[in-house]
Amino acid sequence: MSVISVRDLSTRFGEVWVHRGVNLELERGEVLALVGGSGSGKTTLLQQMIGLLQPAAGEIRLFGQPLYGGGRQREAALRRRFGVLFQHGALFSAFSVYDNIAFPLRELRLLDEDLIHDLVMLKLAMVELLPRHAHLMPAELSGGMVKRAALARALALEPELLLLDEPTSGLDPDRSDSFVQLIRMLGEELDLTVLLVTHDLATVTALATRVAVLAEQRILAIGSVEEIMQFDHPFMRSFFSGARGQRPPKTPD
């Protein structure tokens, strides 16, 4: 059973077709990078997968279940099975880091505050933040810490699937490398299935087990990083041979 399965998906904004007949399968344990030029509809596709946008045609299933229908309870239960890391973190600015991570746990309305405290502190340690960071407000955090706190919140409900939107955007190369390593380590430890949308070649090569190229309104190619590098297409040539792609990715030891 695929974790994500997209079938014949089409999207239209006004007169402009963003996707026409997109098909994509993501198997358990995979780390799939979705790459494509600006405006190719990567983020739109991600938003459709998490149920923020409805496609014009086609269907998306998560864990074999449709995203919509079946009542609010079922929809909410399905959405609790994945975590999303938004591009700018999307931490609730009115809450401290602690309350941000505790929020999804409290929303379950089943756990007591004591257990929530232990779980929040554990998640903080998992993303390599210190206990004293728990009571900072999002406005007081650096870019890297925002991403880590947001990752901790995305992991709060022990998701099986993690969706990352530009996980390293806005981070300097050093921080983005250490953040990528953190994601990689957590992904392996927690047995996560990961879908990431990114522009950064270093992120793709360090994380992804498979790469899907979104261009010309559909999935143009899909395969391992090596296979995709062989693929001859103007976008791929510029993506893999551009100056920004030259930085060798750090491999974890």
Place this chain on the structure above:
Amino acid sequence: MAAPGIGVVATAEGGRDLILTGEWTLGALAPRLTAIERELAAHAALPSRWNCLGVEAMDSTGAMLLWRAWRRTPPALLLATPGQQRVLGRIAAAEREPAAIPPPSSPVESLITLGGVALRVGRQLRDATALIGQLLLDLVHLGRHPVELPRREIFANLYKSGVRAMPVTALVGFLIGVVLSYLSALQLKQYGADAFIVNILGLGIIRELGPVLVAVLVAGRSGSAMTAQLGVMRVTEEIDALAAMGVSRSLRLVLPKVLALALVMPLLVLWTTAIALAGGMVSAQIQLDISYGFFFDTLPKAVPVANLWIGLAKGFVFGILVALVACHFGLRVRPNTESLSANTTASVVTAITAVILVDAIFAIATRHVGLPF
């Protein structure tokens, strides 16, 4: 998906084996949390061997529950898969992080809080003074370089805060006029002093009610919009972008709002006062049989024209006040949503309070002006 369970088996050596089964994950545990916690606590009280090998899945919530039952030290006899060991190890590692030390509480805590409040008030006053000073400097600068007058911004603000406010001020003004006239008429009828309705409405609305009513409406309508606009521009760094291009934020953003409200408020006061008087007139005609002709005839005699000037002057001052307060709070917004809503609220509340305070000062300062007795 199997529910989490705990089985007890007596071993040959006379010990106890606790065999955990099912899924020890957040999703499976949450609905039966209290029962499981109680069961775990009962088992943990007795010495036993914990066997987790039969657990189908264990996430950090499941491991955390066990960890808490074990009072934060793993039991001597534990059978767990490498994966489970790793999860438990992560919890143990997190425990080793030094806990955040709360800042030591000081015996003069309340004094510090009080001082903090005083400093904040002082800072607010300093910022407000700086804003007003900057506006005066801008005006001087504009006097020397009239080309730089932000015309488009002024006209846009005139239209947004003035023309667009006409329907709502008219509606509210008319209804207030009707209500005021109706209530006064009930009393005046008892004394046979029907004709004095013109004096009451004329003085009350032109001198007091018109300007204050408009100021409150404009503070709620345009003041909040100005604060929110400046606040959002701050959040999205637009204000910084302006400054980086060498465009003065006070000249381009604050001054047009202040000038526009200063110009448009007297006009709105005139408009609202007229409509409120019309409302009062209609009501007086129905209640007291006072003809429109009599009303028009008596009004100039009962209400000296000085009252109109006072009303318009109030409109001018209130306009400046509302715009200044709105801009002051708008520029104080820090880049988060909480600060935006707090400052917008503060802007409206402060503007209305300030308007009523200044109105009281006006009442004292003009107590010998424009009264017919």
